[in-house]
Amino acid sequence: MKLLVVYDVSDNEKRLKLANSLKKHGLKRIQRSAFEGDIDSQRLKDLVRAVRNIVDTKTDIVHIIPLGIRDWENRIVIGKEVEEEWII
């Protein structure tokens, strides 16, 4: 399944931890605070558990959105592609 993860996490350390966890789950950064990638349902459960453990649900928000491949291919990208120096 294709997945998009978009987040607002205020704490730098938690944000870095979250980004690293998303990478470890095979997702790829597409913007400063957005990742996409393919994942199966078991790994998705792991990912959701990991995200819940990292973020502060009182201040942060994470959207995990399944995506049709067709929808993803039809996206419109305006501007500069992501650079991996954007670690935080």
Add this chain to the structure above:
Amino acid sequence: MKLLVVYDVSDNEKRLKLANSLKKHGLKRIQRSAFEGDIDSQRLKDLVRAVRNIVDTKTDIVHIIPLGIRDWENRIVIGKEVEEEWII
């Protein structure tokens, strides 16, 4: 059509302008830098034109992603819902 717009815009003024334009096109803020909503193909063309006029394509990035309604309904939200004081 359901649409998700996620952006990285560094300039405060441009970011506010972009958010206002997305609202004017009928989209709703779901995170600091993410909107979703329903839009028809003509309004989508207008929106893409507006976004191109606002952002700096050398530094900024905007993803405009069509979404299946089913996919949107199956999203997982972790954390605090958006508050509209988050204007910038």
